[in-house]
Amino acid sequence: MDRHPTSAGRWQLAARAQRMQPSALRELLKVAERPDIISFAGGLPSPCALPVERLQAAVQRILQRDAVAALQYGPSEGYLPLRETIAERLSKRGAAVSPSQVLVTTGSQQGLDLVARILVDPGSSVLIETPTYLGAVQALAQYEPVFEEVPADAAGLLPERLTEASMRRARLLYTQPNFQNPTGRTLAPERRIALVSRATRHGLLLVEDDPYGELVYSGVTPASLLSMAPGSVVHLGSFSKVVAPGLRVGYLVAPEALMGKLLQAKQASDLHTTGITQRLVHALLNDGEYDAHLDAIRRRYRAQCALMLSCLAEHMPDGVTWSRPTGGMFLWVTLPAEIDSTLLFEDALARGVAFIPGASFHAVAPKANTLRLTFTTATPSQIESGIARLAQAIRARLRPTEPHRPVAPPARERIDRSAVLQAQA
Amino acid sequence: MDRHPTSAGRWQLAARAQRMQPSALRELLKVAERPDIISFAGGLPSPCALPVERLQAAVQRILQRDAVAALQYGPSEGYLPLRETIAERLSKRGAAVSPSQVLVTTGSQQGLDLVARILVDPGSSVLIETPTYLGAVQALAQYEPVFEEVPADAAGLLPERLTEASMRRARLLYTQPNFQNPTGRTLAPERRIALVSRATRHGLLLVEDDPYGELVYSGVTPASLLSMAPGSVVHLGSFSKVVAPGLRVGYLVAPEALMGKLLQAKQASDLHTTGITQRLVHALLNDGEYDAHLDAIRRRYRAQCALMLSCLAEHMPDGVTWSRPTGGMFLWVTLPAEIDSTLLFEDALARGVAFIPGASFHAVAPKANTLRLTFTTATPSQIESGIARLAQAIRARLRPTEPHRPVAPPARERIDRSAVLQAQA
Known part of the structure; x- marks a missing residue:
């Protein structure tokens, strides 16, 4: 390990400061905040869920x-x-x-x-x-x-x-x-x-x-x-x-x-x-309403998660797989190996939809063909439209010579069962 | 420097954790919170100053x-x-x-x-x-x-x-x-x-x-x-x-x-x-009242500081000196060299008054004959009574055979001018 201190301008920094790097993710999130973008990027709760x-x-x-x-x-x-x-x-x-x-x-x-x-x-x-x-x-x-x-x-x-x-x-x-x-x-x-x-x-x-x-x-x-x-x-x-x-x-x-x-x-x-x-x-x-509040959040997010899953099944081309969460805020999508989701991000943005490339989530060896989708913040119509647009961007990368090929009909058998998360006992 | 990691129970700790030590000051502060104690210990603003x-x-x-x-x-x-x-x-x-x-x-x-x-x-x-x-x-x-x-x-x-x-x-x-x-x-x-x-x-x-x-x-x-x-x-x-x-x-x-x-x-x-x-x-x-609020705090603390200074002049025995702050919350008292303020703390507590021993405020070489007094939180009557009691505790340490010697009358010439802080331009 390099123990030589680094510097910033005239100042000598601690060696640990070398390991602090600007977060590419933060830059992506800023772009994803544009009002014309449907964002599945930020890991935020829904504003409607705030008490x-x-x-x-x-x-x-x-x-x-x-x-x-x-x-x-x-x-x-x-x-x-x-x-x-x-x-x-x-x-x-x-x-x-x-x-x-x-x-x-x-x-x-x-x-x-x-x-x-x-x-x-x-x-x-x-x-x-x-x-x-x-x-x-x-x-x-x-x-x-x-x-x-x-x-x-x-x-x-x-x-x-x-x-x-x-x-x-x-x-x-x-x-x-x-x-x-x-x-x-x-x-x-x-x-x-x-x-x-x-x-x-x-x-x-x-x-x-x-x-x-x-x-x-x-x-x-x-x-x-x-x-x-x-x-x-x-x-x-x-x-x-x-x-x-x-x-x-x-x-x-x-x-x-x-x-x-x-x-x-x-x-x-x-x-x-x-x-x-x-x-x-x-x-x-302790105000007696917390459990009801939790139930309301769960109902909301459960429906949004189910909708996003059904939209993925409807729109995604062969070779794309995703997780089936039983809770939380996120879905994980695995693309065909040849697609780098960092490059896909630009295409998706041009189509008005944002996500987080999966390479951001690895401590050592990034996997470029993965991405994270948040299902908690977008509205149902944004989820429907956003997943359709994301699927178009993926199809365009798969077949760069036919970027406007119409979206394929849903096919349940395309779902990769190996990615299914088991419901917990 | 000892770079060997330390441990806690079964767990190996980072070397830096060795440098984290329980704060004796925190323990003193807990004692000073007793309702029967006049505390000049905590570095708190006055509750009356909270907007x-x-x-x-x-x-x-x-x-x-x-x-x-x-x-x-x-x-x-x-x-x-x-x-x-x-x-x-x-x-x-x-x-x-x-x-x-x-x-x-x-x-x-x-x-x-x-x-x-x-x-x-x-x-x-x-x-x-x-x-x-x-x-x-x-x-x-x-x-x-x-x-x-x-x-x-x-x-x-x-x-x-x-x-x-x-x-x-x-x-x-x-x-x-x-x-x-x-x-x-x-x-x-x-x-x-x-x-x-x-x-x-x-x-x-x-x-x-x-x-x-x-x-x-x-x-x-x-x-x-x-x-x-x-x-x-x-x-x-x-x-x-x-x-x-x-x-x-x-x-x-x-x-x-x-x-x-x-x-x-x-x-x-x-x-x-x-x-x-x-x-x-x-x-x-930005609510238009901040400067008035600041003025009110300043007036309050200025009066409390002045009162504590006059009580110190009135009660403290020869050989005790103190700072004259032109702002802030604290006074610094220097005792005769033979008095260890950590030991004095116990005597003062027995008399119902608390301060922070000065040894807490040094990175390397503690000076045992110093202590800090906070003038912001006590009431005027507590300041008067507390400084008198502190002076008694100091006198008792100076002359352990005559612990109940009456307090000396105020003498302006006992003030150590070398400790006076210059009013700032």
């Missing part, structure tokens, strides 16, 4: 009854009633968690940063599923690990591909088991058992990132890794997808042995998470 | 008119109208700043973390004034620098004590030029000129941390380092002391060459600062 009125009511109550505490410095661990509610909700989902193991973070992105900061030295091995969440790669990469990619298929990462040496070597393994960003896939229950069993045997710390676990559309979310091996798991949670991302409230749950250093890293990072937004999340979780 | 009603009005407007933007993901750089307002306010104070140089941070603590993260390698030299702000030491220490302390007196750090070699070697110099935490001292204008001149000549980056600059009680705040050498200064600002700390909104201003890496570090840290609180700060800065 604006409940937040208005809650913020008034907080500033009337609890203003000074909400506005003064607060504990670095987080607002205790919120930590208690989080512990209680996780316990209901089968993980026996004490509030003392809960640290409120400024979004779960901060949880990733803190975990990486206390665990990763330059050159440390970090196991990471592939493809994976770009924000995790960015957070981890700052601390200069050597990434080792863990292969995965439609049912998640493959525990049997983890060697004993790699597990003993790695400081942590990062995974999103539920409705993963970017693929929408879910780690199968039997693989969870295998992963936890191997990790505990070989002293591997599992970082379970679970921002989408409550967004389940069919069946139930499988048992968390945290519930299976609380002493070997750091669990990251977020209210960005189920309340509002702009609040920047997430949390982590960690083994007691790690809490001290995580807390010290949190203090050094931002002292504590915003007092008002922590109280807002606590109020929403 | 609760204006925040209530502003948050309603934001959630009525701009809810979706406030609640969705936002730009990592920060809310543009807030960045524009910050640039404008700094420009009025003589620093020509473009909004493109302003990055909104989750409190200025995050600014410190980001600056340290992109600039400091293990073993890098970092120049830091002494005594200094504990939060800065904590943020910097995570990235494993070698601290070199810059000596200071009552008029701030001594630029002539910076050698050419130390300036060329250091990645940055950290200072709080205005009403410093913990001493309340202000860097004299002629020293600012000397510091900036030496720094620009020898390629030293100055990190100017200025959370208290607007809290000026006599004269005016001297010209900022930023205004004198914008190309050589990272300037950190905060709304914690003039609006509310619990909002966690601060900012940094940096040379354009550093903005890219700072932005990438910000993205990896928490994506962006809370949307609602950024809009709240923007609303308060």
Whole structure:
């Protein structure tokens, strides 16, 4: 590894700053925000899913009854009633968690940063599923690990591909088991058992990132890794997808042995998470309407996901396959090997539709013939029109001499069953 | 430097985690919160200074008119109208700043973390004034620098004590030029000129941390380092002391060459600062009442500072000296050399009064015979009673055989003039 410091203008930078690079994805997202573009690019919740009125009511109550505490410095661990509610909700989902193991973070992105900061030295091995969440790669990469990619298929990462040496070597393994960003896939229950069993045997710390676990559309979310091996798991949670991302409230749950250093890293990072937004999340979780709110989001996203799946089946040419998520926000499309989705992005944009090229979601070896579609933000008519246009762009790349060939009729047999995600028990 | 990783329980930690230690100060602060204690310990604004009603009005407007933007993901750089307002306010104070140089941070603590993260390698030299702000030491220490302390007196750090070699070697110099935490001292204008001149000549980056600059009680705040050498200064600002700390909104201003890496570090840290609180700060800065609000805070704190100074003059025994701040929140007391303020803390607590021992505020060599007093949070009668009790505790340590000797009458000639901070031009 190159340990020579880099520089910016006249200033000598830390070696880790070399690993911080401008995000091509951010540039793509800016383009995708143009009003003439149907965007399947951003990983946002639907504006219709934001509980604006409940937040208005809650913020008034907080500033009337609890203003000074909400506005003064607060504990670095987080607002205790919120930590208690989080512990209680996780316990209901089968993980026996004490509030003392809960640290409120400024979004779960901060949880990733803190975990990486206390665990990763330059050159440390970090196991990471592939493809994976770009924000995790960015957070981890700052601390200069050597990434080792863990292969995965439609049912998640493959525990049997983890060697004993790699597990003993790695400081942590990062995974999103539920409705993963970017693929929408879910780690199968039997693989969870295998992963936890191997990790505990070989002293591997599992970082379970679970921002989408409550967004389940069919069946139930499988048992968390945290519930299976609380002493070997750091669990990251977020209210960005189920309340509002702009609040920047997430949390982590960690083994007691790690809490001290995580807390010290949190203090050094931002002292504590915003007092008002922590109280807002606590109020929403406890106002008696949270489950109804979750149900409404699930119904909305379930319908949008189903519509996008049917549009894909209707419009996509042979050789294009996609995941069938049972929750979350994303679909993953695999194109014929000859199509580079970064080039396809330009064609699609010219047709008024945007997505994220799959190369953005790999820590080491990008796969150029993949792309991510978000099904949560577009309207039904935008989904219909956007998928049709995307299919046209793909067809044009497949047959560059016949760019205007009419769209083929739907053919159910073209669906690649190997990509189907199993509904979870 | 010891580069061997440490561990927590079964888990191998990053080497930098060794430098993260539980804060003794946090434990002291917990004790100081007891209702029977008069606390001069916490570095909090007065609850009376929090603009609760204006925040209530502003948050309603934001959630009525701009809810979706406030609640969705936002730009990592920060809310543009807030960045524009910050640039404008700094420009009025003589620093020509473009909004493109302003990055909104989750409190200025995050600014410190980001600056340290992109600039400091293990073993890098970092120049830091002494005594200094504990939060800065904590943020910097995570990235494993070698601290070199810059000596200071009552008029701030001594630029002539910076050698050419130390300036060329250091990645940055950290200072709080205005009403410093913990001493309340202000860097004299002629020293600012000397510091900036030496720094620009020898390629030293100055990190100017200025959370208290607007809290000026006599004269005016001297010209900022930023205004004198914008190309050589990272300037950190905060709304914690003039609006509310619990909002966690601060900012940094940096040379354009550093903005890219700072932005990438910000993205990896928490994506962006809370949307609602950024809009709240923007609303308060622009509602036409901000200057009146600042004036009210200044009047309040000026009176409290003056009262504490007169109580110190009245009660303190010979050999005790203190700073005379012209702004900010803190007074710095120097005890006779034989008194260890950490031991004194226990005596003072037994008498119902708390402060922060000065040893907490040094990056390298603690000075045991110093302590910090906050004058912003206690009531006038608490200040009177608390300083009298503190003086008793000091007298008891000076003459352990006569612990109940009556308090001496005030004597103006006992004031150590060498500690007087010059009123700023």
